[in-house]
Amino acid sequence: MTYNxxxxxxxxxxxxxxxxxxxxxxxxxxxxxxxxxxxxPYGWGTGGIQVTAALLGPDDVLKVIDQGADDTTNAVNIxxxxxRVAGVATTxxxxxxxxxxxxxxxPETSLREDQILVFQVPEPEPLRTLxxxxxxxxxxxxxxxxxxxxxxLYEDIAQYGHIATSYDYxxxxxxxxxxxxxxxxxxxxxxxxxxxxxMLFGAGREKRLYAIPPYTRVESLAFDDHPFEIQRWEHQxxxxxxxxxxxxxxxxxxxxxxxxxxxxxxxxxxRRVEAQA
Amino acid sequence: xxxxVKGGEQAIARSLELLAEARRGNTAVPELELAQIREQxxxxxxxxxQEGSLYDEDLAALAIRQAAGDMLExxxxxxxxxxxLPRFGYTLPLDTxxxxxxxxxSGTFKDIPGGQVLGPTYDYTQRLLEFDxxxxxxxxxxxxxxxxxxxxxxxxxxxxxxxxxxxxxNDPEPIDLTREPLTFPADRATRLQNLSRGDEGFLLGMAxxxxxxxxxxxxxxxxxxxxxxxxxxxPEELGFVIEIGAxxxxxxxxxxxxxxGNGVPPQFTRGYGLTMGEGERxxxxxxxxxxxxxxxxxxxxxxxxxxxxxFVLSHSDSVEASxxxxxxxLPHYVDFQAELSLLRTLAAQHAAPPPVKQGEAGRxxxxxxxxxxxxxxxQLSPVAQGRESIEVQGT
Amino acid sequence: MSxxxxxxxxxxxxxxxxGCEDVSFDLHPGELLCIVGESGSxxxxxxxxVAAQLAPSSGSVRYRQRSGGWLELSALSxxxxxxxxxxxxxxxxxxxxDGLRLNVSAGAxxxxxxxxxxMRNYSQLxxxxxxxxxxxxxxxxxIDDAPTSFSGGMQQRLQIARTLVTQPRxxxxxxxxxxxxxxxxxxxxxxxxxxxxxxxxxAVMVTHDLAVARLLAARTIVMQGGRVVETGLTDQILxxxxxxxxxLLVSSVLTT
Numbered sequence: 001m002t003y004n005x006x007x008x009x010x011x012x013x014x015x016x017x018x019x020x021x022x023x024x025x026x027x028x029x030x031x032x033x034x035x036x037x038x039x040x041p042y043g044w045g046t047g048g049i050q051v052t053a054a055l056l057g058p059d060d061v062l063k064v065i066d067q068g069a070d071d072t073t074n075a076v077n078i079x080x081x082x083x084r085v086a087g088v089a090t091t092x093x094x095x096x097x098x099x100x101x102x103x104x105x106x107p108e109t110s111l112r113e114d115q116i117l118v119f120q121v122p123e124p125e126p127l128r129t130l131x132x133x134x135x136x137x138x139x140x141x142x143x144x145x146x147x148x149x150x151x152x153l154y155e156d157i158a159q160y161g162h163i164a165t166s167y168d169y170x171x172x173x174x175x176x177x178x179x180x181x182x183x184x185x186x187x188x189x190x191x192x193x194x195x196x197x198x199m200l201f202g203a204g205r206e207k208r209l210y211a212i213p214p215y216t217r218v219e220s221l222a223f224d225d226h227p228f229e230i231q232r233w234e235h236q237x238x239x240x241x242x243x244x245x246x247x248x249x250x251x252x253x254x255x256x257x258x259x260x261x262x263x264x265x266x267x268x269x270x271r272r273v274e275a276q277a
Numbered sequence: 278x279x280x281x282v283k284g285g286e287q288a289i290a291r292s293l294e295l296l297a298e299a300r301r302g303n304t305a306v307p308e309l310e311l312a313q314i315r316e317q318x319x320x321x322x323x324x325x326x327q328e329g330s331l332y333d334e335d336l337a338a339l340a341i342r343q344a345a346g347d348m349l350e351x352x353x354x355x356x357x358x359x360x361x362l363p364r365f366g367y368t369l370p371l372d373t374x375x376x377x378x379x380x381x382x383s384g385t386f387k388d389i390p391g392g393q394v395l396g397p398t399y400d401y402t403q404r405l406l407e408f409d410x411x412x413x414x415x416x417x418x419x420x421x422x423x424x425x426x427x428x429x430x431x432x433x434x435x436x437x438x439x440x441x442x443x444x445x446x447n448d449p450e451p452i453d454l455t456r457e458p459l460t461f462p463a464d465r466a467t468r469l470q471n472l473s474r475g476d477e478g479f480l481l482g483m484a485x486x487x488x489x490x491x492x493x494x495x496x497x498x499x500x501x502x503x504x505x506x507x508x509x510x511x512p513e514e515l516g517f518v519i520e521i522g523a524x525x526x527x528x529x530x531x532x533x534x535x536x537x538g539n540g541v542p543p544q545f546t547r548g549y550g551l552t553m554g555e556g557e558r559x560x561x562x563x564x565x566x567x568x569x570x571x572x573x574x575x576x577x578x579x580x581x582x583x584x585x586x587x588f589v590l591s592h593s594d595s596v597e598a599s600x601x602x603x604x605x606x607l608p609h610y611v612d613f614q615a616e617l618s619l620l621r622t623l624a625a626q627h628a629a630p631p632p633v634k635q636g637e638a639g640r641x642x643x644x645x646x647x648x649x650x651x652x653x654x655x656q657l658s659p660v661a662q663g664r665e666s667i668e669v670q671g672t
Numbered sequence: 673m674s675x676x677x678x679x680x681x682x683x684x685x686x687x688x689x690x691g692c693e694d695v696s697f698d699l700h701p702g703e704l705l706c707i708v709g710e711s712g713s714x715x716x717x718x719x720x721x722v723a724a725q726l727a728p729s730s731g732s733v734r735y736r737q738r739s740g741g742w743l744e745l746s747a748l749s750x751x752x753x754x755x756x757x758x759x760x761x762x763x764x765x766x767x768x769x770d771g772l773r774l775n776v777s778a779g780a781x782x783x784x785x786x787x788x789x790x791m792r793n794y795s796q797l798x799x800x801x802x803x804x805x806x807x808x809x810x811x812x813x814x815i816d817d818a819p820t821s822f823s824g825g826m827q828q829r830l831q832i833a834r835t836l837v838t839q840p841r842x843x844x845x846x847x848x849x850x851x852x853x854x855x856x857x858x859x860x861x862x863x864x865x866x867x868x869x870x871x872x873x874x875a876v877m878v879t880h881d882l883a884v885a886r887l888l889a890a891r892t893i894v895m896q897g898g899r900v901v902e903t904g905l906t907d908q909i910l911x912x913x914x915x916x917x918x919x920l921l922v923s924s925v926l927t928t
Contacts, residue, residue, distance in 0.1 A: 003361055007361065032460060034455075034457050034458055035458065037353075037356040037359065037360045037596060038357060039357040041353070041596075041600030041603060041604065042596060042600030042604075043600040043601035043604030044600060044604050046600070066607070067609075068611060071286075072608050073285045073289060073608075074607050074608070076285035076286050077289060080289070103607075104612060122604065132587070133461075133587055134461050134591075135461045139754075142751065143754055145754065145758070145788065147758075147784055147785070147787045150787040150792070151773070151780050154776075154779070154780050154783055154794065155777060155780050157794055158779055158798075158815075159816070160623055160626065161626060164619060166612075166615035166619040167615045167616070183612050184611075185611055185615040186615070205597050205600065205601055207458035207459070223792050223794040224793045224794075225795050231615060231618055233618075248610060248611070248614055249614055249617065263611055263614075
């Protein structure tokens with residue numbers, strides 16, 4: 001038997017597109033949707049895959065990254081899936097892609113207006129660890145009652161002297177909705193602010209979609225006297241020499257020797273090719 | 278010089294080959310046929326159909342074989358396949374009173390109209406491993422055929438107004454939980470859909486907890502019946518009812534004590550469970566949990582896990598739970614790296630506390646979850662990255 | 673002077689059972705009103721209905737806004753009700769554990785309502801939180817301690833600080849001293865009396881203890897079986913109780 005283009009039937013795609021339009025119309029608002037069971041486990045990108053499946057056309061060029069890299073197994077598997085069920089062209093080059101599905105990173109290369117970034121989201125509710133009841137968190141969002149989130153940040157500073165949230169750092173979208181940026185490192189948060197590319201977020205297991213439309217104001221929560229800060233390294237990438245990318249720490253021998261390299265593999269290899277030319 | 282790990286694609290391809298080989302096992306042993314699974318592992322097939330939400334014995338058998346007997350994986354396979362099926366419409370409500378009963382027992386009355394019918398059950402086997410394959414007994418046909426319309430035990434109580442009345446036709450049209458997201462508070466029809474797809478083990482544990490005092494409801498197994506029920510549809514364009522087949526169902530109606538409240542007099546209340554195929558344990562568990570989840574409606578104190586609908590319904594699904602628990606084996610090294618640098622900062626601060634905290638530090642107030650993880654002693658794990666490399670290179 | 677809160681013919685039933693029946697009173701700015709009665713008299717039901725946490729079966733509760741306009745509370749949306757509760761009211765529960773956030777520090781508990789109102793300066797939050805801890809006689813050095821490490825009396829004082837830090841216009845208190853030892857009770861009552869005077873609070877307090885009313889309230893309402901049996905100046909009620917039930921209550925206070 002054969003599957004429909006991009007696996008999902010057209011009715012389901014329409015349902016997803018409607019939900020996505022709503023998400024774009026209300027930036028940062030979590031739109032409940034009839035998440036389908038995908039041939040990939042929940043928690044492995046089922047939300048992202050459904051969004052991608054609803055958007056893909058035959059002319060799209062798809063890039064899939066996990067942890068910034070195109071060659072991690074889950075990224076490979078999702079790319080393989082869409083090659084198989086949609087037959088679309090794939091790429092590892094950020095600049096060549098029309099649609100990028102990502103888990104846990106935003107590419108270092110600046111995105112453009114004609115690109116869409118699709119995030120895989122494990123937990124769309126930024127208040128979940130503070131308030132487990134869904135009925136209550138929805139009310140808090142409806143009333144923009146976000147004092148609770150600041151309690152958490154306050155507590156961090158009281159305990160550690162600074163805000164000890166290093167990834168999935170909560171943001172306020174368009175001055176209205178408290179939103180999870182998905183578990184990207186806070187290093188990537190500034191890339192969300194006024195991004196030219198449309199950013200879509202899919203949480204399959206939790207059955208929620210949300211969006212940050214192009215050029216939307218995205219503010220990382222902080223206190224006036226404890227402003228938001230991103231990670232910094234004392235190292236540069238040992239492969240390409242970049243001093244402004246997010247670095248992975250790699251253990252290279254049994255004695256625990258470390259080296260630091262770019263997490264964004266396409267960005268890193270692009271810089272190396274440039275340097276050789 | 279270090280070279281970034283490549284080869285995920287080959288690694289996956291090789292892993293799939295290994296999996297296929299392991300699934301097949303020793304090729305000197307004949308491959309299982311689907312008919313063998315369907316006929317000889319019928320309870321496994323029933324569970325996969327039930328939790329996979331798809332009544333198709335052959336597909337369930339295929340899923341079980343492909344999953345090498347891992348029931349949760351087989352359920353997942355069936356669910357993913359189900360997503361791709363076009364939706365023609367909905368059947369008419371099934372009439373379980375008209376069930377062609379093969380088993381029917383009640384724990385509430387010694388004898389009931391229609392009689393207690395044990396049918397095929399493991400209840401009274403003596404659980405001795407049967408090392409020799411026993412010959413298949415020839416089962417003589419029953420002396421008198423079972424009545425085709427066996428009355429329900431609960432209707433006997435209903436006639437005396439001792440049990441809450443279920444008004445037929447009073448039910449609002451249920452939502453389709455496989456098409457619409459679960460939202461809270463969920464009504465009973467939605468809750469039952471969720472429970473019916475829920476993991477048997479989870480429901481069993483939840484049901485058991487109600488018997489051990491976490492929302493005790495003094496249950497009696499009013500009636501459990503299993504047998505075939507006709508399935509009919511009424512296509513809009515035709516305007517008349519067509520019978521499209523029959524399926525095996527197990528239904529459990531629990532009778533639970535209720536002391537009255539919320540303007541309702543003391544009476545028995547009902548808990549309901551229904552599964553496709555033979556699934557008595559699941560149906561009974563479902564009925565107990567259903568009853569526990571009715572606490573708000575009946576103005577009972579809501580304190581136990583089994584009464585908390587957000588807790589029960591959000592965690593009942595094995596496909597959701599299995600995926601999310603197991604997603605932890607995916608690479609998390611970007612987040613891990615973020616936590617690593619944070620932890621180093623904290624460890625350095627611990628060695629030399631910053632002036633901000635002087636005179637008031639370290640009195641042990643608890644932190645919220647993420648911060649608490651950081652508060653563990655700074656034992657740095659050396660191989661977050663190495664593991665991924667090993668996995669990818671082991672091809 | 674115009675009232676802050678106007679309650680008229682307020683009833684709340686639970687099915688056939690009466691919670692409170694046909695209660696009317698006014699509360700003026702700066703006034704502390706006590707509702708006295710034994711358990712089951714309907715005083716907590718009345719408090720929760722007045723505070724819009726329970727829907728009334730009939731009757732009206734009106735609240736005068738800063739602008740001078742009246743709000744009918746039963747007509748409020750959930751959003752407006754929460755906004756009022758957050759910005760203009762405070763609620764002190766009998767068990768401090770119900771009113772506190774137990775998994776965060778004392779300082780975060782005091783600062784939460786300020787942050788909910790939009791204060792985003794950490795040092796300022798700390799400064800105010802320390803000040804309030806001091807005001808409720810908790811050592812400010814314990815600002816980062818968990819409320820769970822506090823005694824019952826300290827927890828109640830912390831809840832009072834957490835509630836009053838935003839200087840609410842109206843505070844509801846449900847038996848704030850009931851679960852505590854007598855000596856601890858006295859300290860908290862003393863503290864409340866001081867804060868009420870300093871802040872000019874308007875408050876409705878429920879208590880089963882006429883002695884508490886004598887200490888804090890200018891006016892008192894006595895309830896029995898869901899109905900108001902007597903209402904007036906606290907001193908008058910104590911000196912010259914009219915209703916037999918009040919006479920019984922007063923005699924029990926005077927003899928102890």
